[in-house]
Amino acid sequence: MKLMKTMVVFLLVYSLFLGGQAYGGEKSLLFHAGLGQRGALNEIKGIFEEENPDIKVNFSYKGSGYFIADITRSKQGDLFMPGEEFYLMQAVERGFLTDYDPTTDIPAYFVTVIITPKGNPKNITKIEDFAKPGVRVGLGNPKSCAIGIWDEKTFKKAGIWNEVKENATMSAKCIPELGNATQHRAIDATIVWATTAVLYLRDVEIIPIEQKYRGIIRLPVGVLKFARYRDEAQKLMDYILSEQGRSIFHKHAYAVNSVIPVDNQGFCLDGTTDQDMEYLVNAAKAVKDESFPVTEETVGDLIEEVLRQRKTTRAGD
Amino acid sequence: MALKHRGGWWPVLCIGTTGIILAVYLLLVTSNWIYLGWHDTLYFFSKSRMWERFWLTVWTATVSTSLSLLIGIPAGYALSRFRFPCRYLVASIIDLPIVVSPAVIGAFLFGITTRFPFDWISEYYGIYIGRNVYGVLLVQFTVTAAFCARLMKASFDMIPVRFEAVSHSLGASPFRTFFKVVLPMAKNGIIASMIVVWARAAAEWEGLMLFVGATEGKTDIMPFAIYLDWNGGMMGWVTSMSLVCILMAISAISAMKIIGGKSNVW
Numbered sequence: 001m002k003l004m005k006t007m008v009v010f011l012l013v014y015s016l017f018l019g020g021q022a023y024g025g026e027k028s029l030l031f032h033a034g035l036g037q038r039g040a041l042n043e044i045k046g047i048f049e050e051e052n053p054d055i056k057v058n059f060s061y062k063g064s065g066y067f068i069a070d071i072t073r074s075k076q077g078d079l080f081m082p083g084e085e086f087y088l089m090q091a092v093e094r095g096f097l098t099d100y101d102p103t104t105d106i107p108a109y110f111v112t113v114i115i116t117p118k119g120n121p122k123n124i125t126k127i128e129d130f131a132k133p134g135v136r137v138g139l140g141n142p143k144s145c146a147i148g149i150w151d152e153k154t155f156k157k158a159g160i161w162n163e164v165k166e167n168a169t170m171s172a173k174c175i176p177e178l179g180n181a182t183q184h185r186a187i188d189a190t191i192v193w194a195t196t197a198v199l200y201l202r203d204v205e206i207i208p209i210e211q212k213y214r215g216i217i218r219l220p221v222g223v224l225k226f227a228r229y230r231d232e233a234q235k236l237m238d239y240i241l242s243e244q245g246r247s248i249f250h251k252h253a254y255a256v257n258s259v260i261p262v263d264n265q266g267f268c269l270d271g272t273t274d275q276d277m278e279y280l281v282n283a284a285k286a287v288k289d290e291s292f293p294v295t296e297e298t299v300g301d302l303i304e305e306v307l308r309q310r311k312t313t314r315a316g317d
Numbered sequence: 318m319a320l321k322h323r324g325g326w327w328p329v330l331c332i333g334t335t336g337i338i339l340a341v342y343l344l345l346v347t348s349n350w351i352y353l354g355w356h357d358t359l360y361f362f363s364k365s366r367m368w369e370r371f372w373l374t375v376w377t378a379t380v381s382t383s384l385s386l387l388i389g390i391p392a393g394y395a396l397s398r399f400r401f402p403c404r405y406l407v408a409s410i411i412d413l414p415i416v417v418s419p420a421v422i423g424a425f426l427f428g429i430t431t432r433f434p435f436d437w438i439s440e441y442y443g444i445y446i447g448r449n450v451y452g453v454l455l456v457q458f459t460v461t462a463a464f465c466a467r468l469m470k471a472s473f474d475m476i477p478v479r480f481e482a483v484s485h486s487l488g489a490s491p492f493r494t495f496f497k498v499v500l501p502m503a504k505n506g507i508i509a510s511m512i513v514v515w516a517r518a519a520a521e522w523e524g525l526m527l528f529v530g531a532t533e534g535k536t537d538i539m540p541f542a543i544y545l546d547w548n549g550g551m552m553g554w555v556t557s558m559s560l561v562c563i564l565m566a567i568s569a570i571s572a573m574k575i576i577g578g579k580s581n582v583w
Contacts, residue, residue, distance in 0.1 A: 030445050032530070035548045042533060058448060060530025061545065070527070073427040076445050176548045183552065199550030228443065312357045316546070316553030 027229045028056040029236060030076060034064045034083035036175065036195060037219075040108075040252040041081070047248075048239055055232050065144060071096055071224070078233040081221040081240075084146040088220045097222045107240050108254035110193035110217035111273050112150060113280065114207040115182050115200070118288075122188040127154060127213045130189060131163035138170040138178045138190035147175045150215050151191055153265060158213060179204070193217065194280055198253035198302065201287035201309050208277035214268040216260050250301045253280060275300070286310075346563060353556045361557035366534075371561060374538040377450065378519035381457035385465040385514055390507070393469025394495065398478070414463035422459050423527030430455075447528055453536050456524040465514045472506030473499065505577055512573040516566060539565075 033041050038061055045057045062070065064083040068090045071077060080097065082088055091097045116124050122135050130137050140148030148171075155161040170187055172178045176199075178190045183203040197206050208214070221240055223233045239245050246256040255276055261269040279300035286292040286299055287309045294306050309315050350358070361367060395401075396408055414422055429435065430446045439446045447455060476499060484494040500507075522540040531537045531545055539562055546554040 027443075030448055035545065038533075038545065038549055058445075058532045058535070060448060060532065062526060062530050066527065069424070070427070070530070073424075074431050076431070076448070174548070176550060179550050180547070180552075183550070196550070312360055312553050313354055314352070314357050314553030314556060316357075316361055316551045316557070 026054055026056050027232050028058050029078040029229060029233055031057055031059050031079045031081070031236075032067050032071065032077050032224075033059050033061055033079075033081045034067075034087075035061050036064075036083050036193075037081060040249045040254065043248050043251075044240060044245055047244075048236055052232075052235070055229075055236070057236065067091075068094075075226050077224050078227040078229060079221065079237060080224050081219075083219070085218045085220050086146060088222060091222070091224070096225050098225050100220065100222045102218075102220070105220050105222060105237075105241070106218050107221055107246055108219045108249040108256050109260060110195055110215075110219060111255050111276065112147075112154070112191050112209055112213075112215040112217075113194050113197050113277070114189060114209055115179070115192055115197050115204040116189045116207065117182055117185045117187075118203055118205060120205045120207075124189040125207060127158045127209060128160060130155065130167065131160040133167075135167050136169045136186075136188045137164055137167040138172060138181050138187035139164070139168045140175060140178065141171045141173055144173045145175055146217065147172075147178065147192060150217070154191065154209075154213050154215060154267075157265070157267070194253045194255070194276070198280060198283065198305055199315060201284045201306065202313065202315065204284070206281050206284045208274075208281065211268045211271065211274075214273065215266055216255065216262050216268055216273070217266065219254070247301065251304055253302060253305070346560070349556050350560060353553065353560070357553050358557060358560075361553055362561075367558065367561065369534060370537065370539055370542050370558070371565070373450075373534075374519050374565075377453050377457060377538055378515050381454050381461060381518045382465075382511060382515045384454070384458050385461045385518075386507075386511065388462050389465030389469045389514070390500075392466035393471075394473050394499070396466065396470045397473035398481075411463050411466055414460055415467060419456075419460050419521060419524040420527055423456060423524030423529075426455065426459065426524070426528045448530065448536075449532070450535055452529040453525060453538060456528055457518040457521050460521050460524055461514045461518045464517055465510065468510035468513060469503075469507065472503045472510055475506060476502050508576055509573055512569050516569060519565070 031041075038059075041059065045059070049055065049057060060070075060077070064087045067080070067082050067087060071080070071091060072094065080088065080091060085102075088097065088100065092100050114124060114127070116122065122129070122132070124130070124135070129135065139151045140146070142148030142152060151164075152161065155164045170178070170181055170190075172181070175192055175196050178187075178192050179196045179200050181187045182190055183200050191209070194206075197204065221237055223230065223237055227233045250256045253276070255273050257272050260272045263269055279298070279302050282292070283299045283302040283306050286294050286306045290310070292298070294303055296303070299306055353361075392411065396404075396411070401407075426447060430439075435446050438444075446452065480498050480502065481494050484498045485491070489497065519538070520540050522538070522544060525531075525536065525538070525541050526544070529536050531541055533545075537545060539558055543555055543558050543562075546558070
């Protein structure tokens with residue numbers, strides 16, 4: 001009896017140590033990434049781990065607002081890819097990221113689009129329609145998410161900010177709330193990133209915004225100062241910035257053109273993103289209408305996303 | 318102990334209120350199930366991802382509940398039976414994790430795990446403490462241990478002290494008394510509390526959100542996965558996983574009733 005007890009204790013302690021060592025045997029990167037990048041980054045992780053069997057990528061997905069507290073407190077992590085450049089700049093200001101280069105470290109961009117519930121009940125076709133009386137508008141809260149800042153910028157540029165504020169029935173803390181509210185017909189129109197809109201192809205209508213009001217949002221990535229495996233982290237970052245990495249982002253409706261001309265506020269200056277917008281509108285049609293042709297010409301790189309959402313009525317997988 | 322029905326409006330009102338709340342809960346479940354649809358239910362329930370997350374939730378909650386019981390039973394007994402200095406102060410400190418938000422616990426855990434000696438351990442083994450499934454267990458344990466001690470105290474409070482006194486007078490040591498007299502008598506209460514603690518552990522995610530973060534397939538237990546998928550607009554996963562959570566809760570409660578759990582809350 002006593003022998004058995006000793007053995008059990010011994011085995012327990014031993015397995016703890018063994019477990020620790022097995023864990024330390026491979027190089028595992030801790031990657032702080034915004035929730036919104038989950039789809040694209042999981043795909044990148046799969047390919048990267050296959051190409052580099054000795055490196056494991058562990059994501060720590062959170063809302064972008066949580067990161068700076070985590071990193072300040074824990075001083076842990078190899079890579080950082082929050083949902084907006086703003087959050088990365090917070091880390092740069094605090095000295096957690098020393099070699100960030102805004103000209104090269106942007107693998108992808110968000111583009112703003114209008115979404116409405118299926119059928120577009122209030123017949124929204126352009127930014128000015130948000131000011132029409134009786135339209136229930138969803139806005140983001142500028143204190144907690146970047147879409148809120150863009151709402152204000154866009155509607156101020158159009159000169160209808162006060163009317164839109166009157167119409168607003170929702171102040172969202174994060175961008176998926178706007179998508180979910182539109183899906184459930186709680187609001188009539190809102191502005192979101194194309195990457196958010198593409199998640200709701202079956203339940204929303206997507207309306208591209210005309211160029212002068214179309215926002216382009218930079219999405220940066222960086223290696224943290226206290227990275228444990230700096231070389232491996234750099235390798236993953238290089239992969240994300242490579243042509244192949246960018247193409248994965250493109251499959252999830254990010255804009256990945258290397259140069260998108262914008263004015264000093266971040267609004268589009270030319271038609272670089274027009275093609276992507278057309279693909280997005282077609283993708284929304286293709287999921288709702290089984291007879292719509294799904295090819296490279298109609299939906300571009302969104303093929304996989306369309307086929308995924310065609311499989312079920314309620315998005316998943 | 319049911320009262321004989323004597324007519325009148327008051328019993329009818331009470332039963333009617335119960336009926337309304339029951340209808341509301343049933344409506345919540347059925348409307349969401351209808352929203353999901355039969356085809357999608359089958360689709361999502363047959364996905365391995367669903368059941369991997371299910372097992373992850375079940376085993377992490379079970380391990381952390383076991384650890385909580387190891388602490389909670391002696392602690393609950395001590396709080397219930399022994400007089401020691403600053404007893405009320407100790408009791409209220411132990412109650413803290415029940416009354417403060419689990420988010421606070423998640424934030425505070427950083428304070429321990431990034432300091433001596435844990436920073437040495439994480440450096441030596443090349444791991445990040447709390448960024449893996451052990452972090453999940455740590456959060457669940459920290460949140461539920463207090464809960465467990467509190468429930469155990471309630472269970473032990475229900476047992477009259479007389480039995481222990483008799484056992485002592487017959488020459489049994491306190492250790493023997495505890496295992497031969499108190500523990501068997503508290504059995505039903507302990508089982509009932511265990512299920513509550515287990516459910517609490519399986520439902521924890523605020524602390525995880527702050528302290529662990531989600532690594533898919535490794536740390537995303539069901540409530541956390543539901544939140545992640547909600548953020549990803551995956552309504553199908555959100556609804557189907559919520560249904561699995563409900564089924565899990567129903568089976569846990571029934572299991573407890575079957576093995577005879579009983580306390581003053583059940």
